[in-house]
Amino acid sequence: MTAIPPAEHLIALARRVLSIEAEAIWKLADRLDDSFVLAVDLILGSHGRTIVSGLGKSGHIARKIAATMASTGTPAYFVHAAEAVHGDLGMIARDDVLIAISNSGENDELLTIVPLVKRQGGKLIAITGNPASSLAREADVHLDARVDEEACPLNLAPTASTTAALALGDALAVALLDARGFSASDFARSHPGGALGRKLLTHVRDVMQPLERVATVASDTLIPTVLAAISRGGMGMAVVLDADGRVTGIFTDGDLRRAMERLGDLRQVQVGALMSRNPRTIGPERLAVEAVEIMERHKVNQLLVTDPAGRLLGALNMHDLFRAKVV
Template identity: 60%
Template structure:
């Protein structure tokens, strides 16, 4: 007979152990937070212009930013390169050991090289750095030792030293990797700001995400066109307009003039309000009951702008007009939902 999970857990992990785990978690977070705060103060020390010089170097790079490290530093390097790439700075990760066996061909004299090593003496990095320097590529080192070999070879050195690791043995890279990662984020954000990187730029790097859909989808991408557009002439009867509404399934129809410019709109909501007045539909023309001057958008506007217009005026449909004011399409809120703009 199996022991319930909760009971087996309570035996293996009593209250004292649970409390000890909580204390270790709090200690870890405190040490890593202190490491980041100390790093924040260090880069702002008067006379220390290393961070500003690193930004200037990266802004002046005409190639790509190549980030490299091994072990835990390699994991941090991968994340930093990914953050740079997604925020407007072309970047890639190169493994130092693989670089020594051919991947150095990925690096050019126009690139900027960021070498990450806590000790600043990592053998795999030290074996390729002289070659990279000989190419003419500029180098930024992120280490915990100003006197390290990497720091001495770099054009700019960013000191990532921490007082101690969160590991109780002071061995496993914890606070040091957190500080390095935070410094990488600081570089990426400072570069983002310096480049004037905008939401639209971010969306182009993330077309599969929600922001990409919101900022890259235009009205023309989701609007209904051609025969799918419900429209009638202003001279037709109300009954004829109702048939058009039924055929096209948009719960509305546009009313257009002889030049195909929309002069009005009639919706299911207008029909319900008309029924309350108990009028004789057979005697009404659409021109008598339509809403004149309907809300419109252009096909080149962002779909999210159409959403905002619908929400502002509490409507579910919009007419799309071209530069000459002619009817070019129709848009229902369901079209925007299907496109995941909403």
């Protein structure tokens, strides 16, 4: 059975790995030059797709970069370098841009497909750790991702080099996102499932309680009648409306407690004298996450949904947002 090293040794080793990889990225940032701009321009100017390819650990990095680009507005997909030389090369068309990733820049499979891609009019962006490599020389644009050392104690396993290549791919994807004017709503359409999709695609109208389920009263309604309406509504509040259905105020459980402490007997008091005026409102077309932000910023538990004229359409509270899994 292998003995577990002391905790101090494990933590020191982990810190060394993180330090080496962080330094690799900082040096990569310092080396960025016009080649990066040319790479962005090459992809933006293409009428085809972006293909990202690599082998081994570089292949894993290539797959992730392709996925990031595809989800942020740049049509991209991954082609395995070894599979490309056995038929998958047919997936690459004339107007496509190939991003080839190899730390050494001497990967046989990539060097085999590069001339074939270029012969049919494709463009090549190479990400390597060796600017003098064969792949770098063949590239239309070379991005230098070299590192001083791997984080592996043997300086053998791809660690810092793959981190640098991944970070450079992310930088490309984000630059392309920005250049295309890719918005949060565009991002949502690429991520319709899961929590992210719910947060970006759910609107207030999707989660609000409809008008018929919201307790509403006139300003001259006596408090006992208001309390009965609040109990029927189940949202812990009554909305005070004028004759045209516009919101003039809100009366909540908190308003009731404060009024009882101050006045005692409320049986002959009209709600207009106790309501909170100018309550927080939101439009039905706004995102549900915006409702969360408003409620948290103003420390309120309910939010009224109104049209542009101030007429009540519905209401929502934190429970509605929790049920919709927006929070």
